[in-house]
Amino acid sequence: MTDTSQPPADAPRDTPPVVTLTDGVVTLRAHSVDDADAIVEQSTDPESLRWTTVPRPYSREDALGWVEHNLGAWGEPGGTRSWAIEWTDETGAARYGGTIDLRPGAAPSAGELGFGLHPDARGRGLMSRAVRLVVTHAFATPVWGAPVSRVHWRAVVGNWGSRRAVWAAGFSFHGTIPGSHPDPEGGLEALDTWTGSITPGDPLSAQTPWLAPPPIAGERVRLRPWRPDDVDAIEPRHDPEHWMPPRSILRPETFPTWLRTRQERMSEGTAVDWCVADLETDRALGSVTLFSRGGPIGDTAELGYQFFPSARGRGAAKEASRLAVGHALAPAGEGGLGVRRLVAETAADNEASNAVLRSVGFVEFGREHAVDRVAGGGWGDGLHWELLPPGATD
Known part of the structure; x- marks a missing residue:
């Protein structure tokens, strides 16, 4: 389900509408200054620091600047399309759950997926839902002036949470790229990454079993x-x-x-x-x-x-x-x-x-x-x- 919402009241002037996506459980919406404190919590969480190159240290001012940048990018023909992930917790309250973005790839027909979850939202299957929403939107919309025919994903080897999210959403895995990602800890050696992708017509569900060794x-x-x-x-x-x-x-x-x-x-x-x-x-x-x-x-x-x-x-x-x-x-x-x-x-x-x-x-x-x-x-x-x-x- 999609609709076109107006920019939040705190958005810069002339910011174009952000496309809102929802499946009834997860809603992808525009980022807001109200998300700033939760963005700081996510960006300073050990797992986020382990797998991403988020700035260190990370302050509320960094979060506010990032929100403004995300909203402004919707007005750029070749800009990244970013969404805040919203979910409802056990008390019925709407919560900021993280972020997901679709970045321009090697051509207008290709996109690259990036995402991260707030610690409170992990382990609930929310990210795979968010991935399906973004992929469906990408294949139905000429995001950068042409139909998107492939969405890529990449993650540092060992980031099993990221891999499981795209596996559940139907991505095919293509292998490991040696020395292809900067070390989040600032090390001199580049890290290996997993890579995968999905194309229109691919089922948005796991294509292979994920086996586990039962005791x-x-x-x-x-x-x-x-x-x-x-x-x-x-x-x-x-x-x-x-x-x-x-x-x-x-x-x-x-x-x-x-x-x-x-x-x-x-x-x-x-x-x-x-x-x-x-x-x-x-x-x-x-x-x-x-x-x-x-x-x-x-x-x-x-x-x-x-x-x-x-x-x-x-x-x-x-x-x-x-x-x-x-x-x-x-x-x-x-x-x-x-x-x-x-x-x-x-x-x-x-x-x-x-x-x-x-x-x-x-x-x-x-x-x-x-x-x-x-x-x-x-x-x-x-x-x-x-x-x-x-x-x-x-």
Whole structure:
């Protein structure tokens, strides 16, 4: 729903009307001097400071100047279109919830989305609503003199709140751009950014599942999400290099990147990754994962795992794999993934890993000859495994 409202009474003279947008829950309206105190609260909040280049320090005078600038930009043919986000709290009071803007991109047919929420408005799904309103307006209106055919989004890697808002509004993710954003803390190194976009005709809803690792307890181990402090449990390992791709191996020095990569895959619906922890001490013992190599997990998923040396030989890998398999095969309506078939790959000489697969019901269905380069020269075979529960072929 849209309408054209008159500028607020405190707006500069000759300011053009600001287009008001609403879906009945969120209203996007012109900024006002009445928002100034809440703008200061948002702009000095630790999360805002962490992810944005908002001026530091930030005063009420900064907020008033920013409001005036936002209103004036509506009168510029190529100006940014900014809205205040308004929502109704539990008491029925209308509240300032943050800001969202549509900035001119590389051409009049392209826009760039920017937004931020006041701390009190977070965790309520308000931003995804605001994003849908702005995107719908952009595609229905020649904002800068031409139809908008694509709206871009970018955020510093790790800003999961921003990523989730545009994911819920239907944006497609295109990847990571290295060294593409100034460090909000003023560091000398540029930060990486995620990038995505949406075009007319794309559904304004999530296009892929955002998976999460549900806690699952067994008799000796529990599967749970990874935590940053699990890095302290990682042990050196000296397995043959052909048993696992080097980039997948848990190492203390690469753990933050390893963990973020797995979180990204879960946000794309292509994996579920668990930390396998001791049931009594909660100390990390290793990792178990369900994943897909070709897009979101659907009919088939692949099982993978790795364990620290001290966790081997005690049944942890077999139990963790059994729990993960159970989650994979459980119907989606019961909280599982609802897959029909599971697969796995191992090195033929990795007898311990092969025994784990056999213990949970996998059978070998293929062998690749001379596929793995082994230490000391020569080549080793690779094995392919599958698990099809009863009725999977009906």
